[in-house]
Amino acid sequence: xxxxxxxxxxxxxxxxxxxxxxxxxxxxxxxxxxxxxxxxxxxxxxxxxxxxxxxxxxxxxxxxxxxxxxxxxxxxxxxxxxxxxxxxxxxxxxxxxxxxxxxxxxxxxxxxxxxxxxxxxxxxxxxxxxxxxxxxxxxxxxxxxxxxxxxxxxxxxxxxxxxxxxxxxxxxxxxxxxxxxxxxxxxxxxxxxxxxxxxxxxxxxxxxxxxxxxxxxxxxxxxxxxxxxxxxxxxxxxxxxxxxxxxxxxxxxxxxxxxxxxxxxxxxxxxxxxxxxxxxxxxxxxxxxxxxxxxxxxxxxxxxxxxxxxxxxxxxxxxxxxxxxxxxxxxxxxxxxxxxxxxxxxxxxxxxxxxxxxxxxxxxxxxxxxxxxxxxxxxxxxxxxxxxxxxxxxxxx
DNA sequence: TCTGGGGTCCTAGGACCC
DNA sequence: TCTGGGGTCCTAGGACCC
Numbered sequence: 324x325x326x327x328x329x330x331x332x333x334x335x336x337x338x339x340x341x342x343x344x345x346x347x348x349x350x351x352x353x354x355x356x357x358x359x360x361x362x363x364x365x366x367x368x369x370x371x372x373x374x375x376x377x378x379x380x381x382x383x384x385x386x387x388x389x390x391x392x393x394x395x396x397x398x399x400x401x402x403x404x405x406x407x408x409x410x411x412x413x414x415x416x417x418x419x420x421x422x423x424x425x426x427x428x429x430x431x432x433x434x435x436x437x438x439x440x441x442x443x444x445x446x447x448x449x450x451x452x453x454x455x456x457x458x459x460x461x462x463x464x465x466x467x468x469x470x471x472x473x474x475x476x477x478x479x480x481x482x483x484x485x486x487x488x489x490x491x492x493x494x495x496x497x498x499x500x501x502x503x504x505x506x507x508x509x510x511x512x513x514x515x516x517x518x519x520x521x522x523x524x525x526x527x528x529x530x531x532x533x534x535x536x537x538x539x540x541x542x543x544x545x546x547x548x549x550x551x552x553x554x555x556x557x558x559x560x561x562x563x564x565x566x567x568x569x570x571x572x573x574x575x576x577x578x579x580x581x582x583x584x585x586x587x588x589x590x591x592x593x594x595x596x597x598x599x600x601x602x603x604x605x606x607x608x609x610x611x612x613x614x615x616x617x618x619x620x621x622x623x624x625x626x627x628x629x630x631x632x633x634x635x636x637x638x639x640x641x642x643x644x645x646x647x648x649x650x651x652x653x654x655x656x657x658x659x660x661x662x663x664x665x666x667x668x669x670x671x672x673x674x675x676x677x678x679x680x681x682x683x684x685x686x687x688x689x690x691x692x693x694x695x696x697x698x699x700x701x702x703x704x705x706x707x708x709x710x711x712x713x714x715x716x717x718x719x720x
Numbered sequence: 721t722c723t724g725g726g727g728t729c730c731t732a733g734g735a736c737c738c
Numbered sequence: 739t740c741t742g743g744g745g746t747c748c749t750a751g752g753a754c755c756c
Contacts, residue, residue, distance in 0.1 A: 341756095367724050369756095382756085385722040428727095428756045512754050546731055578725060584739090613740085627721070631749060665725085 328447035330492050331469035333560065335476035336453060337415065340484040341430035342370035344463040345409050346399045348434035357396040362386030364510035365580050369401055372698045373485060406430075409461055416456055422447055425562040435562050436616055452490050474558045475500070481507075496498035496556035515542070515550075530554040571671060572611065576619075577601045578665025584623040584633030586660045592649055593713055596611045598666040600697075600711065603638075609700055612637035612674040619665035621656065630654065632668070639674055641697075642690045 338344065342360040347353055357378060361369030368389050369381040378393040389396065408496045410429040420443060421434035437450050443449050450467040457465050468479025469490040476491075478500075483489035493500045505527055506516035522541065524530050529553035530538070540548030552558045563570065577598045585591065595618070606612065617631035630651040638644065648666045700709040 363724095365721075365724080367722095369724080385724095387722050391722095431756075510754065514753060543731065573728065576726075580724065583721095617749095627749060627751090633748065662728085663724085667727095674724075 326445050326447050327492060328469055328490055329440070329443045331336060331439070331471055331476075331490050332435055333470055333476045333562070334434040334436060334446060334450055334471060335467055335468040335470075335480040336432055336434065336450075336452075336503050337467075337480045337484070338413070338430040338457075338463060338465045340370050340372050340376075341463070342401055342406055342715075343372040344369075344370075345405055346402065347372060349402075349405070350399070353397055355406060357393050359389055359396045359398045360390050360392070360401050363400065364522045364582060371396075377497050396577065402683070404595075408597055411465070413457055413461065415462070416453065422564075423562050424564065426565050430662040433476065433562050434494070445600060447488070447490060455617075462543075469493075469558075470496070471536065472558050472656045473562070474553050475556050477509050478503070490549070500554065500556055501526060503527045505530055510549060510553065511540075512632065516545070519543075527554050554585075572609070573671060574613070574666055574667055574669040575602055575605055575611065576608075576617075576667030577673065578619060578663055578667075579619075581661070582659040586658055588657065591652065591661060591664060594664050595648045595652060595666060596645050596711055597714055598646050598664065600641045602666050602668055603694065604701070604706075605643040606639045606668060606671070607674075607694065610674050611671040612639040613668035613671040614638075615669040616644055616651070617667045617669060618648050619649045619663070619667065620652070620661055621663035622707045623660040623662050626664070627663075633670070637674070638668075639673060639694075640690050641694050646666060664705075 327552070341453055346360050349356060356376075357375035357380070359368055359375055359380060360371070361367060362384075362565070363386055366386050368380060368382050368384045368386060370382050375389075375393055375396050380389045380393050380396065386398075389419050394500045406429055414424065414426055414432060418431055421436050425433040425437070426560055427433060436443070436446050439449060441695045443452065446469050448459070450469060454465055454467060455462065456535065464486040466480050466483040466485060467488045468476040468483055469488070470479055471474040473619050475496055477491040482661065483678050492522045503526060505511055505519050505524060506513075508527060530550060533541075535548065538551055541547065542550060544579070549558075577592060579598065581590075581594075614637045615633045617629055619627065619629050621627040627634055632647055632651055634647060644666065697709045701707070
């Protein structure tokens with residue numbers, strides 16, 4: 324590859340089979356076997372090594388199906404603490420190269436290296452340096468896509484996998500994009516792909532040839548414009564450093580699939596209590612309060628509904644979140660068997676000090692104090708050290 | 721024994737206010 | 739007597755991503 328890579332200052336770095344690679348690093352005796360991370364009872368595959376993929380296993384697939392395709396695979400439980408540690412360390416390496424890092428998930432990030440040339444060389448040289456460095460330090464491989472825009476860099480890294488590099492310079496973008504299946508575009512999932520196919524649009528080029536107003540009419544204002552830019556490779560070229568002070572989280576939630584479906588309101592209310600405490604605790608640790616409490620219920624037929632209520636004031640108090648969640652749940656028709664429940668708090672804003680207690684009555688004040696005591700005990704004795712009495716000894720779903 | 725758990729963004733309709 | 743728009747907030751659902 325000749326090095327005209329200065330026209331491709333955006334790097335998308337993506338770890339190869341991240342969870343599986345980290346797991347294998349800690350279980351070297353398994354490297355020659357197909358390995359699946361996740362996919363336990365009622366679960367889906369989180370990651371699979373390339374041996375398992377060769378047999379058809381894909382992440383997101385149900386564990387049951389993976390076991391059918393690949394009964395000889397070794398199944399490992401995910402170790403999120405290990406994944407997070409590797410992720411933090413990799414992101415630090417990225418920040419050595421440039422401050423312009425958009426961490427997209429635990430195992431992916433976009434880097435803008437346009438300002439790093441003098442110290443570190445061309446984007447292509449930087450990509451290879453990063454790959455070598457990550458391999459040396461973490462013993463896992465990654466792939467890098469280079470382009471002038473975010474979505475093209477992302478497509479390129481996918482095509483480079485595993486353990487490769489692919490650059491798509493601006494003057495080659497159209498030739499690269501237009502033959503691709505529309506489903507490959509970042510943001511085009513199964514539903515949109517099917518819809519486009521029914522409209523006779525199979526390739527990215529087909530979409531590109533549709534006039535923008537027509538596309539907007541077909542897919543909606545935002546989605547139409549978005550797709551148009553993706554099809555011409557003219558999507559955004561500047562990065563948004565994620566999860567900084569000017570980029571607060573929008574919502575926090577927790578959900579759980581029961582080990583078997585249940586219609587028992589006592590079991591469900593107890594689960595709502597546990598999830599509310601988990602969410603509110605995370606909010607307090609992160610310094611957020613939020614006004615809208617939402618629950619999610621998935622019935623045994625997989626039909627999924629949400630119900631939400633906006634409170635007069637933001638809260639991070641476990642019992643307030645729980646009370647709102649239970650009220651929403653109790654407004655639902657009874658008797659249907661439920662597969663999953665979730666609690667989410669939306670409209671988060673940074674909690675400034677504790678001014679709220681000053682204007683509230685004694686009742687709420689007491690619960691906020693109780694939460695603080697629980698948080699303190701959790702820090703000293705481990706999370707879950709103090710819990711509501713109804714969660715003690717109860718069967719976890 | 722099909723189908724997790726964490727999120728984000730968009731749309732659409734109705735309420736409500738000016 | 740008949741009939742306005744625009745803006746914002748709230749709620750529910752849907753699509754998508756890793």
